[in-house]
Amino acid sequence: MSPLPRHRPFLLLCGEQIASSVGRQVTTLALALIAVTRLDAGPFGASALMALSYLPGALLSPFAGLLADRARLRALTVLLTVLQTLVVGSVPLTAALDRLGLPQLYVVATVSGALTSMLAVSLQAALPRVVHPGQLLSANSALTGARTTGQIGGPALGGVLVGLTGASTALLAACAAYGVEALLLLALPAALDTPAERRRPRPGSRTAALRGGLAVVRGERLLRRQVLAGAGFNLGSGAADALFVLYATRDLGLPPWQLGTVYAAFSVATVLGVLLARRFATTTGLAAATRICAVVAALAIFLIPAASLLPAFPALLGYQFVFGLAATVWAISMTTTQQLITPPELQGRVAGVVQAALTATVPVGALGGGALAAWLGNVPVLTGGATVALLAAARLWAR
Structure with missing residues (x-):
């Protein structure tokens, strides 16, 4: 069992993250700002953009999990990343070409969300094939830390690029990042191209396999x-997330650099969460x-709604920091629990079912929140x- 710092496939996954x-x-921030500032999207329009980015994950994740168990995993992840670019x-x-409109943004958000969801399921299925089961908690923490490293620079980079070059041009930086991601995935071991489910699927067995x-x-x-708790949580937080950029820019008047800094605060907190997750989960137990x-x-x-009464910038910084810290430890503990419970040949399908359940309520919350905000206002819906x-x-906490 190689130590994680000297484990080449795992280090490639960290770079990919x-x-x-x-x-x-950069993609998320730029698309939202294009919709709100350039194309004049209202509360429902901004919420619909977020909802469409999550909806494919809810619908396709179980099938993506089945595909991850049966397909050539390395080739699949590279293909998904190239299509994302x-x-x-x-x-x-x-x-x-001066032909950009809201319908295209909705299509891009939908397809990009589908590709992101499929890649996330595939990589969750790949990790137990790369590291030893006893390393999963540490590996999930490290991968979250690697992902957070990018999240620290990503929002700040996106905010600066949007301010200097415009939101649409900033997306070129996102495409460059996706290109690097594809190269790192291509360098993963060829053994991942051996399907986890080695039996030849029987005709008509797809439904049984999904079950x-x-x-x-x-x-x-x-x-x-x-x-179930995560799905309910995402219902409420989905409404808040969908209105966040619109609320911060129009109601609170945050400039792009402050908005990027607020998102970066989440990433800084995530780093702290990564450092604490293993010790905290080991001490208290994963559950x-x-x-x-x-x-x-x-x-x-x-x-978030309290920012309308408090100094807005510090209040939103506080939200992102506390939320980022707690949500990181929660996600690491839950993902590790899932991977330890799941048989090797079912890692992709279980990851797909879990992701579908967790993301299905996000577009519902986003669309519902956007519709209610157009009627009641942003602050009541955020509360x-x-x-x-x-x-x-x-x-x-219930028995």
Whole structure:
């Protein structure tokens, strides 16, 4: 068993996480700013953009998990990343031709979300094939730390590029990051191109194969409760996230550099969460770590509507820091629990089922929040979203 710092395939995955997080952070920020500042999207339009980026994950993740168990995994991840580069790169191209509109942004958000979701499921299935089971907690912490390294620079880079060159041009930097990601994935061991499920699938067995992942989630009480709580949490936080850029720029008047700094604060907190996750989860137990951190993360969301009463920039910095710290430890603990429970040949399908359940409520919350905000205003909807997230997190404490 090679130590993780000298484990080449694992180090390649860490590099991939840095590159992918930079690309995704710049993409998310730039698309939202294009919709709000250039194309005059309202609350529902901005929420729809976020909802469409999550909806494919809810629909396709179980099938992506089945594909990850049966396909050549390295080739699959490289293909997904190359397609991501082409899809995101279409925005600056059409902007240069002065043909960019909201319908194209919605298509890009949908396709990019589908590719991101499929890649996330594939990489979750790949990790247990790269490291020893006893290294999974440390490996998940390290990968989260690598991803956070990119997230620290990504929002700040995106904010600076948007301010200097415009949001559509900033997406070229995201495309460059995706290109680096594809090269790192291509360097992974060729053994990953051997399917995890080595039996030849029987005709008509696809439905039964998909049910295998669902059976693991339903049969493991701890995992089932965590997934249900996470889905409810994402319903409330999805409404808050969908309105965040619109609320911060129009209601609170944050300039792009402050918005980028606010997102970067989340990443700094995530680094701290990575450093604390292993010790905290080992000391309290994986289940206790998820319970505690879920409630803390939900409470942090209340700082978003509170920013309308407090100094806005510090309040949003506080939200991102506390939320980032708690959510990171929660995610690491929950992912490690899932991977330890799941049989090797079902890693992709279980990851797909879990991701589908966790992301299905995000577009519902985003669209519902956007529709209600157009009627009630942003602050009441943000407060309601935080309340829903807290109630869902509190369910983890019920007997």
